[in-house]
Amino acid sequence: MQRTPFPSPLAGMAAGTVISFCALSAFVPQTFSSKIKLNLTLFSLLLGGAAGLIIPAAKRRNNAMVLAAQPGWSGWRNFVVSRREKESEEITSFYLQPVDPGPLPSYRPGQFLTIELVIPGELKPVVRTYSLSDFPDPKQAIDHYRLSIKREPAPRGKDVPAGLASNFLHDHVQVGNNLRVRVPAGNFVLDTEANTPIVLISNGVGITPMIAMAKAAGQRQVWFVHGCRNGEFHAFRSEVNLLAAQHPNINVHYAYSKPSMADQGCYHSEGRLDGALLQRLVNVPADYFICGSPPFMESLIAELSEFGINEASIHFESFNKALPTVKAVEANSDAAFPGAMVEFSDSSKTSTWNGKDPELSLLSLAEAEGLMPPCACRAGVCGTCATKLLAGKVNYINEPSAALEPGEVLICIARPASEQVKLKL
Numbered sequence: 276m277q278r279t280p281f282p283s284p285l286a287g288m289a290a291g292t293v294i295s296f297c298a299l300s301a302f303v304p305q306t307f308s309s310k311i312k313l314n315l316t317l318f319s320l321l322l323g324g325a326a327g328l329i330i331p332a333a334k335r336r337n338n339a340m341v342l343a344a345q346p347g348w349s350g351w352r353n354f355v356v357s358r359r360e361k362e363s364e365e366i367t368s369f370y371l372q373p374v375d376p377g378p379l380p381s382y383r384p385g386q387f388l389t390i391e392l393v394i395p396g397e398l399k400p401v402v403r404t405y406s407l408s409d410f411p412d413p414k415q416a417i418d419h420y421r422l423s424i425k426r427e428p429a430p431r432g433k434d435v436p437a438g439l440a441s442n443f444l445h446d447h448v449q450v451g452n453n454l455r456v457r458v459p460a461g462n463f464v465l466d467t468e469a470n471t472p473i474v475l476i477s478n479g480v481g482i483t484p485m486i487a488m489a490k491a492a493g494q495r496q497v498w499f500v501h502g503c504r505n506g507e508f509h510a511f512r513s514e515v516n517l518l519a520a521q522h523p524n525i526n527v528h529y530a531y532s533k534p535s536m537a538d539q540g541c542y543h544s545e546g547r548l549d550g551a552l553l554q555r556l557v558n559v560p561a562d563y564f565i566c567g568s569p570p571f572m573e574s575l576i577a578e579l580s581e582f583g584i585n586e587a588s589i590h591f592e593s594f595n596k597a598l599p600t601v602k603a604v605e606a607n608s609d610a611a612f613p614g615a616m617v618e619f620s621d622s623s624k625t626s627t628w629n630g631k632d633p634e635l636s637l638l639s640l641a642e643a644e645g646l647m648p649p650c651a652c653r654a655g656v657c658g659t660c661a662t663k664l665l666a667g668k669v670n671y672i673n674e675p676s677a678a679l680e681p682g683e684v685l686i687c688i689a690r691p692a693s694e695q696v697k698l699k700l
């Protein structure tokens with residue numbers, strides 16, 4: 276197979292600010308970021324909720340590490356795009372195979388891949404995370420991963436550019452192109468050992484991890500509930516319909532907000548996918564998994580809570596930076612070192628930690644010094660910013676969930692915990 280480099284740059288495209296764990300935009304609504312209670316919930320679910328358990332703090336970190344750890348490879352690995360498939364008006368799937376002949380590790384349903392794109396005109400590689408949109412038969416060896424990516428246009432009425440990576444992928448990444456990939460990771464996963472009924476709720480491209488979960492659900496009772504505008508924007512309808520036809524335990528419901536004439540017979544309800552609809556559909560205690568746009572998730576989580584669904588039964592993917600919780604900041608405030616000297620060894624730069632901003636991280640300190648460490652999630656999830664700690668100590672604003680090599684730290688959520696810190700940057 277011929278492997279070609281990426282073609283010419285996107286003319287005039289500005290650097291994006293999108294962070295995604297479900298291949299969705301990560302524009303943080305003010306209301307969302309200001310809700311401490313919701314942030315606390317997000318934080319706890321990010322760490323342990325996917326297993327349906329409330330995990331004591333000491334155990335939680337180990338659990339999160341286990342979820343992120345995968346046998347496979349460390350760092351980046353070269354892959355080639357072996358197939359492209361248009362799934363809807365705005366979503367395209369990319370099938371990725373390793374360039375080397377080594378085996379591919381499996382992954383947990385709901386996990387994501389971190390990919391690196393070398394985009395002409397960008398000062399550094401662009402790193403993004405996208406959910407794996409398929410789940411392999413456990414009895415068969417895997418020979419590819421599938422990512423399904425939504426083209427992110429510039430949001431109307433907002434001073435935010437179009438998605439740099441998603442547009443580049445859609446417009447320029449073709450079969451035969453190479454890109455670098457990190458091992459599957461993430462803790463928004465279905466516990467395949469459990470047998471409680473599950474409700475998989477998504478809108479738009481949030482459908483991607485839900486497909487993996489539905490395929491991994493075994494004999495569990497499943498409600499697969501998806502909302503989108505209409506059939507043109509409905510990705511994977513045939514694939515999910517086929518899955519449901521083969522598995523009577525999977526109940527499907529599609530809610531179209533603006534169905535067209537051509538959609539007759541292809542959807543189940545007209546209007547918004549909301550808590551009231553879920554209440555009508557689901558009549559047994561279940562675990563709820565939610566993936567979609569931030570406003571969709573925010574309203575649905577609130578509605579499910581109002582309807583009495585236990586927080587421990589509501590699991591959702593974080594699209595946004597996991598903001599520091601009150602508890603986390605308080606817990607670490609004694610250990611942070613105002614005035615600590617931070618040395619970036621490779622670039623021979625030194626900076627002083629001001630210690631006042633609770634959201635400041637060693638990553639943002641490095642960026643303020645003009646350095647450009649690789650990063651994607653900025654939340655301690657993807658592992659892209661892993662950096663060798665050569666001297667000193669750090670503590671974390673949030674508990675990390677990415678797997679690390681010995682001696683590495685995640686600088687996107689790390690702060691100095693000693694008077695001197697030396698990083699290999």
Ligand code: FES
Binds near residue numbers: 651653657659686
């Ligand atoms: S950027 Fe993802 S873990 Fe730091």
